[in-house]
Amino acid sequence: MKIVYSEKHAQHDPQHFVVRGTKQRSAEQPERATRLLTAAMEAGHTILPPGSYGPAPAATVHTPDYLDFLQIAAREWAKLPGAGPEVVPNVHPARAHASYPKALAGRAGWHQVDTGCPIGPHTWEAALAGTEVAATVADMVLAGEKHAYALCRPPGHHAYADMAGGFCFLNNTAVAAQRLRSRHERVAILDVDVHHGNGTQGIFYERDDVLTVSIHADPDYYYPFFWGHAHERGTGKGEGFNLNLPLPLGSPDAPWLEAGDKALTRIKEFQPTALVVALGLDASESDPLQGLKVTGAGFHAMAEKIARMGLPTVLVQEGGYLGDDLGRNLVQFLAGFEKGREL
Numbered sequence: 001m002k003i004v005y006s007e008k009h010a011q012h013d014p015q016h017f018v019v020r021g022t023k024q025r026s027a028e029q030p031e032r033a034t035r036l037l038t039a040a041m042e043a044g045h046t047i048l049p050p051g052s053y054g055p056a057p058a059a060t061v062h063t064p065d066y067l068d069f070l071q072i073a074a075r076e077w078a079k080l081p082g083a084g085p086e087v088v089p090n091v092h093p094a095r096a097h098a099s100y101p102k103a104l105a106g107r108a109g110w111h112q113v114d115t116g117c118p119i120g121p122h123t124w125e126a127a128l129a130g131t132e133v134a135a136t137v138a139d140m141v142l143a144g145e146k147h148a149y150a151l152c153r154p155p156g157h158h159a160y161a162d163m164a165g166g167f168c169f170l171n172n173t174a175v176a177a178q179r180l181r182s183r184h185e186r187v188a189i190l191d192v193d194v195h196h197g198n199g200t201q202g203i204f205y206e207r208d209d210v211l212t213v214s215i216h217a218d219p220d221y222y223y224p225f226f227w228g229h230a231h232e233r234g235t236g237k238g239e240g241f242n243l244n245l246p247l248p249l250g251s252p253d254a255p256w257l258e259a260g261d262k263a264l265t266r267i268k269e270f271q272p273t274a275l276v277v278a279l280g281l282d283a284s285e286s287d288p289l290q291g292l293k294v295t296g297a298g299f300h301a302m303a304e305k306i307a308r309m310g311l312p313t314v315l316v317q318e319g320g321y322l323g324d325d326l327g328r329n330l331v332q333f334l335a336g337f338e339k340g341r342e343l
Contacts, residue, residue, distance in 0.1 A: 001045050001046070001147065001148065001149055001334050001337070001338060002045070002046045002048055002140065002145065002148045002149070002329050003036055003037075003045050003046065003047050003048065003148070003149045003150075003151055004047075004048050004049070004050050004133045004136045004137050004140075004148065004149070004150050004151065004276040005033070005041050005047055005048070005049070005050075005133065005151040006014045006049065006050050006061070006129040006130070006132065006133050008125055008126055008128075008213065009030060009033050009126050009129060009130065009152075009153035009154065010033070010034075010126070011122035011123075011125050011126040012030070012072060012122060012123045012125075012126035012127065012153075012154055013029065013030055013120065014026040014028060014029075014086065014117075014118050014120060014123075014167070015085070015086060015118070015120075016084075016086050016088050016115060016118040016213045017070040017115060017116055018115040019119075023297065026116065026118075026156060026167065027167075027288060027289065027310075027321045027322070028116075028153075028155070028167035028266070028273035028321070029321075029322065030153070030324070031283065031322060032320065032322065033151060033153040033317075035322070035326050036040075036151055036317065036320070036326065036327060036330050037147075037151060038327060039326075039327025039328065039330055039331050040151070040327075040330060040331070040334070042331075043127065043331045043334070043335075044330075045149075048136075048215065050129065050132040050133045050135070050136040050140070051132060051135070051136045052132065052285055053131070053132045053136075054128075055067060055128060055131075055137050056133040057131045057134070057175045057178075057179060058131045058170050058175060058270045060175065060178045061161060061171055061174040061175055061178050061203050061325060062159075062161050062162065062170065062171070063161050063162040065100065065162060066111055066161065066162040066163070069107050069108075069111050070111075070119070070123070070124050070164075070169060070170075071124050072189065073087045073104065073107075073108065073119045073124075074086075074087060074119050074121045074122075074123060074303055075121075075122060076104050076125070077104060077108075077138045078121075079107075080104065080160055085102075085120065085121075086118035086119060086120050087108050087112070087118060087119035087120075088108075088112075088115060088118045089105065089108035089109040089112050090105070090107045090109070091105065091106070091109040092110075092113070093106075093109060095110075098110075102133070102211075102271060102310045103287065107140070110162075110163075111162060111163055111164060112163070112164050112165070113119075113160075113163050113164065113165035113166075114165050114166065116165065116166050116167050117164040117165055117166065117167060117168065117169060119164075119169075120136050123154075123169060124169075125171045126153070126154060127156075127169040128153055128170065130152040130153060130154060130156060130170060130172050131156075131170050131172055131175045131331060132157075133151065133152050133172070134150045134172035134173070134176040134179075134314070135151055135175055135176070136150070136315075137149065137150040137176065137314050137315075138175070138176040138179035138180055138314050139244065140314070141180065141274065141312045141314050142179070142180065142182070142183055142299060142312075144177060145312075146312060146313070146341065147278045147307075147312065147313040147314070147315065147341070148314065148315070149279075149315040149316075149317070149334065149339065150172065150176065150314065150315065150316045150317060151317050152172040152316055152317045152318075153317065154168060154169055155167055155168050155172070155280075155317065155318045155319055155320050156168045156169070156170055156171040156172035156173055156174070156175075156316075156318070157172075157173050157174075157191060157195075157197035157198075157199055157200045157201070157280075158195070158197070158198055158199045158224060159171040159174075159199040159280050160198075160199045160202045160203065161197070161202065164197070165193065165224070166198075166223060166224060167319075168199060171199050171200060171203060171279040172316050172317075173189060173191070173197065173200050173316045173318070174189075174199070174200050174203045174204070174274055175316075176314045176316055177200075177210055177276045178206070178228070180274040180276065180312075180314065181209060181210065184272070184273045184274040184312075185209065185273065185277065186210075186211070186270060186271060186272040186273060187208055187209070187210050187211075187272050187273075187274045187275070188211040188212075188213065188267045188270055188274075188275050189204070189211065189212045189213065189275075189276045189277075189278060190211070190213050190214075190215075190263055190264075190267065190275065190276070190277050190278070191213065191214040191215065191216070191277075191278035191280070191304065191312070191318070192211070192215050192260070192277065192278065192279060192280055192283065192302060193214075193216060193278055193279075193280020193282060193283065193318045193319045194216060194217050194222075194244070194280055194282040194283040194287070194289065194291035194292050194319060195216055195217070195223050195228075195280065195282070195291070195319060196214050196216040196219055196221070196224055196227055196228025197212070197214045197216075197226060197318075198224045198226075198227035198228060199276055200212055200214075200278065201214065201227060201232065201242055201244075202227075204238065204241075204242070205234050205235060205238050205242060206234065206236045206237060206238040206320065207234075207237060207238045207241065208233050208234075208237045208238055208240075208241050210241070211241050211242075211243075211266070211267065211272065212241070212243070212280075213244075213245070213266060213267060214228065214243070214244050214245065214261045215243075215245045215247065215256065215259045215260060216228055216244070216245075216246060216247070216248060216291075217247060217249050217251075217265055217283075217291035218246040218248055218249060218291055219246060219250075220246075221249055222249060222291055225233045228246060229244060229246065230244050230246060231243070232244055235339055243262075243263065244267050245259040245262055247259060247292065249285055249291060249292070249309060250290075250291075250292065250293055251292050251293065252292075252293040252294070252295075252298075253293075253294055253295055253297065253298035254313050256283065256292060256294050256298060256302070257298060257302060257305070260302050260305055260306075261305070262295075264305060264306065264309065266298075267309070272311065273311070273312070274311060274312045274313070274314075275306070275309065275311040275312070275313045275314070276313070276314045276316060277306060277313060277314070277315045277316065278316055278318045279315050279316060279317055279318060279320075279333065280318040280319035280320060281299070281317075281319065281320030281326060281329045281330060281333070282318075282319035282320045282321055284296075284299075284320070284323055284325055284326070284329050285325075286323035286324045286325045286326075287320065287321055287323045287326075288322060288323055289319075289321060296325060296328055296329050296332040297332070299329050299332045299333040299336065300332040300333065300335060300336035300339075301336060302333070302336070303332075303333045303334070303335075303336030303337040303338045303339075303340060304337070304339055304340035304343070306337065306340065307337045307338070307339070307340025307341045308340045308343060309343075310341075313337075315334075315337070
């Protein structure tokens with residue numbers, strides 16, 4: 001399989017993360033991508049660099065105020081008296097009837113939903129490169145490739161049109177889907193990350209041309225908590241074009257794959273002509289975040305099911321952290337996908 005990858009991801013190395021009141025290093029480390037790359041190379045996949053697009057792909061799904069903030073935040077933060085090495089807000093608005101602030105500390109609170117998305121000196125460059133990776137793969141599929149994999153980092157599916165969160169800044173999955181829409185009337189997104197793809201859902205929630213489907217650990221007890229529940233179906237034109245399939249924490253292969261069958265049934269009903277898979281490998285039984293208990297065989301089986309649909313497909317890397325099986329699970333998924341294409 002053709003894989004697009006940029007070394008610029010390593011410029012984002014977040015240090016600040018608060019879990020149950022304790023500050024620790026983020027689980028979203030550069031080593032994630034290098035482990036995935038190494039495993040893919042050892043399995044014989046073809047590695048390609050991204051094209052140069054600049055901020056144009058990101059601008060198709062994100063607001064101008066938000067993109068401006070991401071570009072200037074670290075530089076302007078460093079000028080503040082006593083500022084730390086990363087942009088971490090200490091205030092968040094209740095956005096209803098709120099006004100957009102001019103002060104950087106206020107803008108940070110407006111645009112960064114949690115402590116899992118600190119902005120360092122080169123976060124913008126790394127996140128922008130991720131969108132270029134996603135756009136490159138989408139263009140490859142538009143040009144006739146049946147499928148290809150965007151090895152994006154940082155991940156993106158928690159990023160809304162104007163908010164970062166959960167390790168995510170720019171929504172690579174949404175960028176790919178929007179780019180596919182240039183030639184496809186209907187595009188489906190299937191998110192198999194252990195966390196609900198709340199940013200992706202938010203971006204397309206009022207639209208009927210992009211179906212969003214997410215299989216994830218129950219947000220009653222797991223991040224992102226406030227979004228990802230089964231009753232969330234879309235609004236306006238988008239009502240009925242969002243499907244959430246939350247699973248009990250610790251669910252193993254069988255219920256995960258059953259949810260996959262439900263997801264694919266809905267996608268077939270939608271009749272898309274292209275598909276984006278938000279490939280989170282953090283559903284793994286060995287992932288340090290421990291939300292679900294999916295095995296390598298489970299990833300292989302899910303990939304086969306998806307590939308059998310026969311749709312032009314963009315695979316976009318989302319979560320998956322430094323567990324023992326991270327690279328092996330990617331190889332299993334890619335092998336299952338290619339096997340499904342052959343059947």
